Amino acid sequence: xxxxxxxxxxxxxxxxxxxxxxxxxxxxxxxxxxxxxxxxxxxxxxxxxxxxxxxxxxxxxxxxxxxxxxxxxxxxxxxxxxxxxxxxxxxxxxxxxxxxxxxxxxxxxx
Amino acid sequence: xxxxxxxxxxxxxxxxxxxxxxxxxxxxxxxxxxxxxxxxxxxxxxxxxxxxxxxxxxxxxxxxxxxxxxxxxxxxxxxxxxxxxxxxxxxxxxxxxxxxxxxxxxxxxxxxxxxxxxxxxxxxxxxxxxxxxxxxxx
Numbered sequence: 001x002x003x004x005x006x007x008x009x010x011x012x013x014x015x016x017x018x019x020x021x022x023x024x025x026x027x028x029x030x031x032x033x034x035x036x037x038x039x040x041x042x043x044x045x046x047x048x049x050x051x052x053x054x055x056x057x058x059x060x061x062x063x064x065x066x067x068x069x070x071x072x073x074x075x076x077x078x079x080x081x082x083x084x085x086x087x088x089x090x091x092x093x094x095x096x097x098x099x100x101x102x103x104x105x106x107x108x109x110x
Numbered sequence: 111x112x113x114x115x116x117x118x119x120x121x122x123x124x125x126x127x128x129x130x131x132x133x134x135x136x137x138x139x140x141x142x143x144x145x146x147x148x149x150x151x152x153x154x155x156x157x158x159x160x161x162x163x164x165x166x167x168x169x170x171x172x173x174x175x176x177x178x179x180x181x182x183x184x185x186x187x188x189x190x191x192x193x194x195x196x197x198x199x200x201x202x203x204x205x206x207x208x209x210x211x212x213x214x215x216x217x218x219x220x221x222x223x224x225x226x227x228x229x230x231x232x233x234x235x236x237x238x239x240x241x242x243x244x245x246x247x248x
Contacts, residue, residue, distance in 0.1 A: 019130050
């Protein structure tokens with residue numbers, strides 16, 4: 001079963017999950033998972049590293065790395081993106097540098 | 111924050127946060143609601159309700175209103191109500207205020223203590239002193 005962090009929960013630290021993670025609360029620290037979804041109340045301060053997919057509907061400050069990154073219209077993102085596929089919806093607030101790569105290494109290299 | 115945020119924060123949320131079986135987390139967790147742990151957590155947890163599922167393993171201190179230990183708990187637990195399930199493993203102290211239940215088959219090693227509600231008594235005695243003082247003054 002995937003992990004779900006609700007609005008009333010604050011996590012500080014490092015999170016590694018083999019399945020998908022959905023965050024609607026506050027998170028300070030790095031996340032590594034197969035799939036990461038930041039919901040509209042989600043607020044992450046740290047690097048996201050996903051095997052397949054990152055979807056951001058909330059706020060993220062940090063670097064994002066995944067095969068496919070999708071930023072929806074409520075997304076607020078600041079940081080570097082490493083991706084194969086990037087899609088951004090109208091209305092997203094961004095302060096990013098984006099870089100397309102053929103292969104995304106799944107290690108958390110800075 | 112560098113962006114203006116005008117999102118409403120809901121005071122009450124139905125359902126619970128869940129850390130899945132494949133999850134491992136190191137750090138602090140603060141939850142105002144319910145939290146379910148099916149994976150590994152290293153660090154302190156404070157929550158209203160904490161449920162450590164059979165696959166779950168928590169290493170650290172836990173502070174909550176209600177704790178259910180169906181999995182593995184290493185560290186001290188302090189809570190109003192504590193329940194240890196039949197497959198529950200506890201290595202550490204259990205400190206409870208209202209209710210403790212331990213199912214047959216549970217593995218517990220540590221001090222078990224019913225905490226006195228000191229806070230209320232102190233408040234009461236202070237209140238009495240204050241009232242007495244007022245009576246004398248008048």
